[in-house]
Amino acid sequence: MIKSSPHIHPHGNITRVMLNVCLALVPGIIAHIYFFGLGLIINMAIAIITALLTEAWILKLRKHPIQPSLLDGSALLTAMLIALTLPPMVPWWIPFIGTAFAMVFAKHLYGGLGQNPFNPAMVGFAVLLIAFPQEMTRWTSPAFNDASLLSFVELVRYSFSGVLPTGLSYDALTMATPLDTMKIQTSLGESVSAIQSTQKVMGEVAGFGWEWINLMFLVGGLYLIIRGIIGWQIPAAMLLGLFLISLITSLIAPDSYASPLFHLFGGATMLGAFFIATDPVTASTTPRGRLIYGFSIGLLIYIIRSWGGYPDAIAFAVLLMNMAVPTIDYYTQPRVFGHDGK
């Protein structure tokens, strides 16, 4: 058979892309572990094993070659992202169910990598949040001092048996997240500045620990942009959208609405902006479409955080905009060379 041009290719491939994204997660993961303990490691291990086994199983069912798809790194990335959205202390079946659901229903039922309209990790997270709200909202308190974190063995025991270490209760171990605190306290009439100055969990700007985790994800994200692995459009537009709307509301009512910094560096904002909204398969693909897509996610995050019923909003904002992608793409096709502008 005669080969057709071009005859050369770069040596990069999807696996390299996926592994680079996983690598860029590492600073954020380290910060997460530093503030919330080793629970993330356990969850991530369970999620990764589940993802690989589920994918291998379903590839076998679909009579697809297992090895190439399994090793493309996409399952690994999905599993890592799901683990990063979970509270540090959850029973083992939480990462298991979330990841298995993501792989089977959100990814492979649509045809596997590249075919799924919804971000698999966010589908997994959303299912868990709706089905198991108690487990999913029980965040351990950040490590105000090292002694407050549980040991690895204690965490493993909890994960697989559900038994808390003797003498400890959930009340002692967990507390409301900064986003929760802000929402509850403002609804009780507290002013934003009072909340931020009195509550230890609020940290310096966006929550104790959280601001650092976000900063580390920002660093990882910038690495991906510099390496050309993700485009700047979606993260920039998403952060801009979130920034603008929070700026406007906080200027109008500074007592009721937190500052842009709180939103940009709180919750899962940076993880969402650089690692979740940028999932190429489920995001808009046109340059203008990516700006609209990212900006809309930013707005939705703010709307759900401020006026919705859920503590954080990355997953729902992303899933809602996933739905809009075909329409966005259709209406934002670039002007083709030699054609009149639209």
Add this chain to the structure above:
Amino acid sequence: MNGRKLWHFHGGLKLDGHKPISMQSTVEPLPIPPQLVIPLQQHIGAPAEPVVSVGDKVKKGQVIAEMQATVSAPVHAPTSGTVTAIEERSIPHPSGMSAACIVIDTDGKDEWLDDRKGHSQYHLLDPEELRILIRNAGIVGLGGAGFPSYLKLQPGAGKIVNTLILNGAECEPWITCDAMLMQNRARDIIDGLNIMRHAVHAGECLIGVEDNKPEAISALRDALSEDEKQYIDVVAIPTIYPTGGEKQLIKVLTGKEIPSHKLPIDIGVVCHNVGTAAAVADAVIRGIPLISRYVTVTGTAVAKPHNLHALFGTPMDFLLQQCEPQEDKLARLIMGGPMMGFEINDRQTPIIKTTNCLLTMQQQDITDDQPVQPCIRCGQCAEACPAQLLPQQLYWWSKAKDFDKVQDYNVFDCIECGCCALVCPSHIPLVQYYRFAKTEIWQQERDKQKSDRARERHEFRQYRMELKKKEDEERRRKKKELLKKTQGDKKEDDKKSAIEEAMARVAAKKEQQSAAPKNTEELTPAQQKQIAEADARRERINKDEPES
């Protein structure tokens, strides 16, 4: 150093040029091979028709095949010799197909045809005369497409050429034949440009050369006279593949985009390759038809990569042998560059007018056989696409064979430069999908035309049958009517006459009755005679008996 404003085109790639390795030595004229195989079609358009027969002796420069259509080009004998066959041989084509060729066994004398005529005073010639000279010299675009050049020098009524561009970009990696030509024959290129300018009445002339060829740029600039500098500008343009694409080069130099499905002339631009300009100078000034060209032989499987001055019809293998091929390493032979060239399987395939490069590759260079992974819609293809298309959308729709959608996404604006396929992390052979879609659409168009014609024929037949049926019916009806009418007339006449008769009878009766004792009227002579006799008898009796 240009002082000229340049524009950008979207996307494109910075590629490793690999150019210096084939520019180390001077361009060598290739020895005359024992046999030349000259395809009748070395250009876009209709193949030329042979005007020699097997056994004919031909001289160098002699026309051996004439053009029979407007879009075509004649073919000349590259050297002297004997025609030994006119038959199908493999030609350079992406499909590796065979086509009609004239085979010449060379005699080594390289004898020219006698009546060669140059026109050094070309500016005294009429543009139409120039076009005829260029046409008769068999000159086609030497940049790769091979479109007959005289047609591009014929702007057409009402078309004004503002800018005449010479394309010396040579943006494909590895290829250096144009670079060497610009270095060696700068003056000829300028002469050719002047001739072309005269032929199209162009104003400004631009020569676009990628800035990775500084020697070529300075050679061309040095070749310009003071007067020529007024209207010719040698422009160094950024080295970004595919800046040598006609649309891209025009955009970079003028900021204008050729509208989709239009030609450069529609925006007042004419664009030719530098090699074409040199060929025009040869043809017009020296009377030398297009019979040879510079060919780069390069790549990783030849020990001595360099440029050769080869006669058309020379087998590719003959060129390779001049460059010390490493047979054990040679995994793929490509005509053209790595981005847009195509694989040659038969090394006896001849060099033709559009052969700019023979690229050899080792197995390790060939990276297009990596496993194809699913498209993850990363959009790198769209970023690289110089036509600003959405390659992955085209891919989805091509794969789904939804050719309407493929056309909605403007597949025909794709120049097949290969940028999208080169950046694809999933190693999807995107360009193949577009070629497939284009071919399918063309096929559908042809099928549609065919079926349209068939339907028209069928409909016409139906119409004819219908017509015939109608006519028959009409005829039958008329016949029937006529029959009916004649029968009807008769009957009516009968009726009429019956009535008339009856009426007459009645009238007669009436008359009889009204003129009561008129039974003496209308008497036959016999009756009258009887009556008269009776009257006479009565008179006699009356006479006889009066006295009594």
